[in-house]
Amino acid sequence: MTSIKYETVIGLEIHAELQTASKMFCGCSADYSSAPEANTNICPVCTALPGAMPVINAKAVEQAILVGLALNCTINPHNTFARKNYFYPDLPKGYQISQYDLPIASEGWLDVPADSGKGTQRIIIRRAHLEEDTAKTFHRGDHALIDYNRAGVPLLEIVTEPDFRSVESALAYATKIRAILRYLGVNAGDMEKGILRFEANVSVRPVGSDEFRTRTEIKNLNSFRALTRASTYEVERQIKVYENGGQIVQETLGWDEARGVTVSQRSKEHAHDYRYFPEPDLPPLELSQAYIDSFHAHLPELPDAKTERFLREYGLKPQDAALLASERSLADYFETVVKQTRDSAQTVCNWLTGALLRQVNELGLSVDAIPVPAVHLAQLIDLAFDKTINGNTAKSVLVEMFQSGRAPKEIVEAQGLGQISDEGVLKEMVIKLIADNPKEVTSYLGGRETLLQWFIGQIARATKGKANSQAVKQLLLDEFEKLKK
Amino acid sequence: MTEHSFQIDADMVKHVAYLVRLGITDEEAQGFSQQFSAIIDYFNLLNEVDTSDTPPATQVIHASMVLREDVAQPSMSREEFLKNAPESEDGYVKVSTVLGEE
Amino acid sequence: MDLNSLTLRSAQEMLRSKQVSSVELTQAMLDRIHKIDPQIQAYMTVTDELALEQAHQADERLAHGDNVTPLIGIPFGVKDCLSTKGVRTTCSSKILENYVPQYNATVIEKLSDAGAVLLGKHNMDEFGMGSSCENSAYFPTRNPWDLSRVPGGSSGGSAAAAAAGMGLFSIGEDTGGSVRMPAGFCNITGLKPTYGRVSRYGLIALVSSFDSIGPMAREVYDVATVTEAIAGVDGRDSTSAAIPVPQYSQSLGKSVKGMKLGIPKEYFVAGMEAGVESAIHKAIEQFEALGMEIQEVSLPHTKYGLPVYYLILFAEASANLARFDGTRFGLSVRDGAEDVIDVYLQTRRAGFGDEVKRRIMLGAYTLSAGYYDAYYLKAQKVRTLLRQDFEQAFEQVDALIAPTCPTTAFKLGEKTADPLEMYLSDIYVTATNPAGIPSLAVPCGFSQGMPVGMQLMGKHFNEETLFQIGHAYQQVTDWHKQLPPIG
């Protein structure tokens, strides 16, 4: 029996909720997650009362253009909305207003690390279009309850070609999209809240073949972990089906996180026939080229460009540069600290990627809300740079800074650390002093014990009086004791 | 009964009835099948128009659309909203569940 | 003084000169409704208390000379497809039997701000689907000129109410002749404005790209006055046009001498009732006498107007009516349902009438994969040609004239058996809606005792010209002054 090797083929759809104040087609607050109760951000439009009509949110259009440009898409000056018709309790109008044949953005790309491990591969983005989110339903007993607070929240759906040949590259792409959306300030990337959701179209084929076999769609993947596990599971499942001589059925699947399996979503909607047609309540959205071009100026430096610059400008290691550039707030923080400290960019990088991120993670904080101001971290690094405190002390000061929010200098003074009672620092100085002054040492060891005061005085001068003289005296005595032996 | 060159059979009627979630009986489907065939047959009149160079109408009037400024407005009254709902519970609209859902 | 035979204009003068109060006027209207409407059944809902309260407020505004608008204190009724806050709105459908909107349509808001007094809601063909008002799920409305005949549709209640003095004007809605055809059948004046001229926000949509809300009243002045009050751009309707609204009522009275009136030859073909044809020809002679130049024009795609109209209607209506699913409002048939899909199937089966069912099923059919290009897309292409026909005609003439219907009002039950035959009664009025142009229906005579209506069609946003021509006609004719023999 010859065993065929199979290749993974994945296409991704990412649904990202846009960060607007109001909904896509009405003035209700889009912030459903902080609504105190169900159905408190509603109006005739988003609950589909008879006679209500949609009006497009300008901000959602702006954000869609920004994302489109960031993903190297063409922004279509003439784009239209369409009705996607189906019945479901979470869809109040009986149709979703979406974009169909003329989306706002099309034909873009994004580079991700190549599967070979060398260089990059280009993923083609077919389209990005605006649409509205559905209501939230949940089950209680034998019935379902509906909350329309989420109904009508703007969504941007970003669709790739089936260009991924591994689950890893799909994950790398998804991670990068999340970073870009966060950079643009159009999506917080918070997956627990479902504001970023994935859908993977998965098929497999014999290596070397260029056919596209029947694919399955795994819907509603709400985390990178779910994306990875579900896609991996589905690839393996399909290979097994083929190996056993079976066929793959085109279907929609769900992901059962607890059991770790994909499950067919049985539904009475046997054949999906969405009967798309142009939304007559919304004239075509006409965007002038000048208007579209004006967004280039609003486009921030994106993760890839920033990584490049960090390599060039600061001479960081590639993985450090990429880590810092993965979050706009972290990158900005880094650069602010670099500007304010006398130490090197690499030192700042070490602090950030080491002690600081460790604290952030331990405390379960977001990199968007680091409680330590950049200027404080710069001070701390300078204190270490000046040898006012040594590295270990600095790390414990940082912990204190996270806890109290106080400036490092304050902490150092309050705890007497500024007197340089730090043994490590003082010991270094003492050893250096002894090494630099052999005549005086010989004289002292020869019995001229009054010289001890001279040695203490030298340390005091070097530390501008901050050295703890008791500690210095003891250290000197210890060192002389060693020399005597 | 008139013969139509064009037929929409009862199965097709039942299919489209389901698409728009309309419960109909077999007998009704038969009746609609006759009417639909007559209507669509008449509408096939459009086939004689050459539209190979004609774009579809997207907008009958040419008035530029104004987008809405992104400002959140207060919600309408939930109490009033739920008054119209056939059933509600704890501020939610209540419906039967969908079979075959997880 | 018979307050029920007043025109809006004469009522306006009497209110301002304090010969009558709005409360008196409103009470007279309500009395007449209670007296004669049991025979006509133009009203679905009468809002006595609310009307008298609004009339009282109008009287206070009049007494203080506070914000005295042209419509202050004027009682009116509205087709039951416009959302009225706190007042049941049914679209004459069982599916909305107990639906009470929690917001007002923009048009209702504007009329309320102007101080007009709402008498109630008018019966109609269910969701506007019909040409006779017999498709109301509740009861048919009868023509005040002959109770055995239909008032036309779908704004049949609105036409009958205005004709029978049960309101000084009506707010109707025209998707494919629904204002003009019943206006013709009931001998009143009615406007289908340019698409986008009047906000649709709060109008329960039938065909979103055709629906036009328009006034119906005794004479052109009245219709022009109401149009002024309800027209204009609305931030809640993306399809409403940001084009200034002229003072229509102030520009009436200009001579029509030298203006060009086009006769679309395709409209004057076999099938027109003789009495209708002769009334239209007499009207054309009248326009000639007024100094207008009469010219034959061609609208070559006329015969395709009806299929284009219906195919687009089916598609849009099938989606527009999807929200009636028994979840948030209206009828919900839940007994014996296994799941929510059963609720949908049962509710919509019980809630919609046959005509509605036909149209939404045909909509699903024509939009389905495999049929979209042949029906929906094809209709949208021919729609472009229909619009171009009108554009080319309006390069030659200022307005077009045509009958509103090939016949006068027919008997109840006469056309209900065959849906296609009913569709054909709309042959003269349907083409205007896909093209979006305005059209004014004006009474122009009688055929065997029943009123005949003509329509004047104009360029986009050129209602002013239609009012000018219609008004000039009404200065030299008295057809519009004829009142139905009722009450």
Ligand SMILES: [Zn+2]
């Ligand atoms: Zn809303």
